[in-house]
Structures are given as structure tokens and as C-alpha cells.
Amino acid sequence: MPQTVARLLAQSLEAHEVDNIYCVPGESYIGLTSALLESNSIRVIVCRHEGGAGYMAVADGRLRKRAGVAMVSRGPGMSNAMVALHAAYHDATPMVILVGQVERKDFGRMALQEQNYSRLLADVTKQVIEVNEPEQASEAIARAFHLAESGTQGPVAVILPEDIFDAETDAELDQPRPRAAAGPREADLDQLADMLAKSERPLVPVGGALLADAQYDESLFADLNRLAEEWVLPINPTHRRPQCFDAHHPNYGGYMGIRVPPPLISEMKKSDLMLCLGERMTDSVSQSYSFPAAPTPQLPFVHVWPDPNEVGRVWRPTLAMPCSPHEVIKALLKRGAPPDAAKRKGWVDGLHAIHRKLLAKEWEPTSDGINFAAIVCEVDKHLEPNATITTDAGNFGSFVHRYIGFRQTQVFLSAVVGAMGSGMPMAVAAALRRPNTQVVAFMGDGGTLMAANELATARQYGANPIVIISDNSMYGTIGMHSYVRYPERAFMEGTRLTNPDFAAWARSFGAEGITIRSEAEVADGIARAFAIKTRPVVVHCLTSGIQMSAWRRYSGETLP
DSSP states (O other): OOEEHHHHHHHHHHHTTOOEEEEOOOGGGHHHHHHHHHHOSSEEEEOSOHHHHHHHHHHHHHHSSSOEEEEEOTTHHHHHHHHHHHHHHHHTOOEEEEEEEOOGGGTTSOOTTOOOHHHHTTTTSSEEEEOOSGGGHHHHHHHHHHHHHSSSOOEEEEEEEGGGTTOEEOOOOOOOOOOOOOOOOHHHHHHHHHHHHHOSSEEEEEOHHHHHHHHHOTTHHHHHHHHHHHHTOOEEEBTTOGGGSOTTSTTBOOOBOSSOOHHHHHHHTTOSEEEEESOOOOTTTTTTTBTTBSSSOSSOEEEEOSOTTTTTTSSOOSEEEOSOHHHHHHHHHHHOOOTTGGGGHHHHHHHHHHHHHHHSOOOOOOTTSBOHHHHHHHHHHHOOTTOEEEEOSSTTHHHHHHHOOOOTTSEEEOOTTOOTTOHHHHHHHHHHHSTTSOEEEEEEHHHHHHHGGGHHHHHHHTOOOEEEEEEOSBOHHHHHHHHHHOTTSOOGGGTBOOOOOHHHHHHHTTOEEEEEOSGGGHHHHHHHHHHOOSSOEEEEEEBOSSSOSSSOOOSSSSOO
16 A cells, blocks of 8 residues: 555564664754654654764664664764765764755756755765665665665765655555674685784784774673683774773783884784784774884784775775675684683783773873863763763873773774864763663863864753863864974964863753862762763863873973
8 A cells, every 4th residue: 555655664664673763953954843743763863963962873783783873964063974974974974864865856947955966975874775666665664774874884874855755655664784804714714814823923903893893782891801811812902992891801912003002013023913903994093004014014914894895995904804894703713722822911911911001090180171082081980880971082092991801791982083083972872872871971172162062962852971072272182293293383272172161061951060170179079970861961170281191291390
């Protein structure tokens, strides 16, 4: 029996287990909004900016087994959301974005807010699917989810003309495609097992594709831990993927983030084999393509990633394995460890000892504000085993990765690509997806005023994150880069910020606002923040600009 395209689309989204959709309402897709509200099976989360809605969908794509979903209107709405598409594309995060378009009869006339989305979004999506025929609407949704969740995961855009929603169709509901996960070839496993057996100083970076597998199979972390223990391997979580391995496990071999500290990276470079399990290997992880060197690595290099287009794209690996990292782990466990695997224990213990020293809760006081290390270390005392932590982009995030020993039962969310403005929206999405659990967002003063207006969305839907703002009155990362590259030049006027009273700002939303002005106030202020359960909390921390990151500070007692 014929029905409207809008109702068929709503049923298609339901079939793909969509329960939350993030949006800023727009006239170009109001036909779909009304159908979703009428069906009352999918919660439509009304956000305050399309960038925020997009970031929430990105977070949702990492918190559940299916892609996160956002809806935006044509033209300005889609343009505002592109920052989230950029993050999802570079971070390999599954996301489906539904985009309103002008009516079909007006195509090509440069009608109000009309854009060619196949051109506009070509470099920030896996595919743009234009639905111009009612019969293809449900098929387009099924294809979008399949593409977003397969291979190198990423965002897919579905373009929906304004007049198509009321059109009728007797097309059947297109059911979700089964997830395809490639397994390793036996010949490749033979070679990998041989390489591991011969290696005395291996490194095993683990990253985003491993986390994606973990969403589908909760046994992954247990299998990874067994592999590390039985094969005596050091596991190295990569840039902004700290929850891949428990930082307190004796086989934790160090965090391969951006700018690995000299004591650790110098030891890592003694490695005789690198096995990348589910890590794409960007410039951030590879220390600007120097370790491993691109395009020819300086050590045997095995790349496991679920996409044949990725392995070999930048590096020439010794062994390329375009398959699920979990399937590789399970296959190695089935084969059993080599009899002399214990020969690597000294190597693993040495790396872990360096890691533990770097994780120590030690810092130096600063004269121009609180060393943010004091804040982060205090927060770590209150974090529960199932807490969600988000960070915005900025040097303040280095304190989080240095001082918090993440566990595999915790969740970490951030824009791996370094996009600012993601911290608050991701925290809101996490609080909605994981109710009655701790959600803590770390943000800088620069990123806060990019998307923290989504605090209003948190209040509207009963999400209660704890937001920690580091306020050093500057774009700290850019200040650091300016100082390092051009130490003889003044830079403060190009990075300085004039900020509001963020605690008062928070109270204007109906959230709790707390200000911490000195280290003496840290313990009490953070304890107060974690004691509040019924509304969001914003903790305004007046922090040091001299301490430019967790590892580096300006010389002298005043900024240059």
C-alpha cells in the first residue's frame, strides 16, 4: 500500500536501530521531521548549531553499533555541519547526515540556499547519495549505513529534496545489510606469526579500527589482553585512543600520541618490528611521518586495517593485512604463542617502566595561574571505571593524556583530527547515550565559545555532564607553535583572548558554576563538581599560560 516517502524514511531509520537524531530544525526537511515526531519511536534532539548536532552524531557513532545520525537544512545548515563531517572523515567514524535540498523542479536555478552537494562534500564524505526518486529513498538509507560502517568507516551524506517527503511510493522497506568483516589470509598469518616469533623488541600500536571492532564484539578487549600476555607484547594506544588498553596493565608499552616524550620515543625507536592493529597511522601517530618513516619504514612494518585502499596508501608495509584487527587477534590466539615469547619480557617491562614514570602525578607550580596538571590529577581521583571523558582540541588535552590512566571500561571521545568545538557536544551526546554514568568534558577557553552553547541542549534534555574549562586567556596551542617556530617574534596579541566569567555564564543556562582560582581551591572545587548530580556543572579554572602543555613551558615567569 502506498505511503509517503517521509514515513518510509522514518521506518528505514528505525530498521537501522536509530533512536536519537541530532538536528537544527530546517524548512527543507520539515516533512521528515513531522513524520519522525508522529512515529514517536526516534528522539529528535534539537540542537543550537549544526556543528554541535554533527559532533553529537560523531560521538554517537562511537558509542553504539551503528552510525550516528544528524539532520541539517540546505546551504548554511550543511555548511555549519561540515566541521563535524571533516572530523568523522579523518577520524574514520561512521556517521549518516541527512541534508535537505531545494525542490526538484528548481534544480540548477540557484534557488534559495541551493548547492551541489556532490561537489561540496566530495572531500569530507565517503559518498554523497542524492535521492531524487521516491522509490530509492529506503534503499538510499540502507546504502548509506552500509558504506558508513564498512571498510574505513566514515560519514555518508543523503540529500533529500524538500518536495520528496510528501510524495507517495509503494517501494518496500530496504532492510539493513549484514556487517561484512574480512578475515586474514592463512599465508599472511603464517608470515605474521613468523615475524612475531623472531622479534625481540616489537611495538603494537592499537587504534580506531580496533575500537570499532570492540563495538560489535565485547570480547575484543579480553582477547587483546590475552594476546599481550601470552605473546609477551607491549600494547601502545595511539593518538586520542587511550581506552584501547588499560594504562595500569603491565604490558602497556606507552602512549603513541602526538609528540611522544623523548624518554619514551627514544626507547620505542629501538624496536625491531611494528605491528599496527587497527591504527590508520596518521602524521600525529607516526611523529610527522618519521616513525615509521614514510614511504619506506625503517623497520619491518605490518599494517592491519579493514580496507585494502588504506594499507599501502602512505607506507610500503612489509606485510599488508586488509582485514578486521579482531580477526587477526583471534587467529593468533588460536595458533598459540611461540615457546620463547618470554624473551621479550625485559623489553616490555622497560617500556612500561618509562610509561609509569611519565604517568606520575608530578608537576611544578606556576606563577600566572594554576598548572592545569593539578586540576586533571584531582579529577582523576573521582573518575569511575565506566566514566566517559571528552576533550576539545588544544594543548590542555595533553594534561589529560599524561595524568589520567585510562581503563578499557572507560570511554574517551574527541576529534582525533584536532577540530575545536567538539568537547561539549560530544559530552552531551555521551550523557544522553549513557545516562546515570559520569561524563566529564575538558575544554579550553578558545574551544568553549565555539560550541559550548550546546549546554542549552544538555539542559533541555536532562543531560548532566561536568565541564572543566582551562582558561589561560589565549589560544595556547597556537602560542606554543609561534614560540617554538619564531622565538624572536612577539605573538601574544595574535593569540590573546578576553573571556567571560564562565561560572556566571553557566549559571545563566541553569547549570552550576564553580570557579577555581588557585591550587589551594582545587580539591574542594572538584569535589563540589562531582557531588552535583541533577544538573550540568561548569568548573572555570584560571590556569597558567606559562605552562604551555603537560610537557613544555615557557622560560621565565612572564609570557613573551
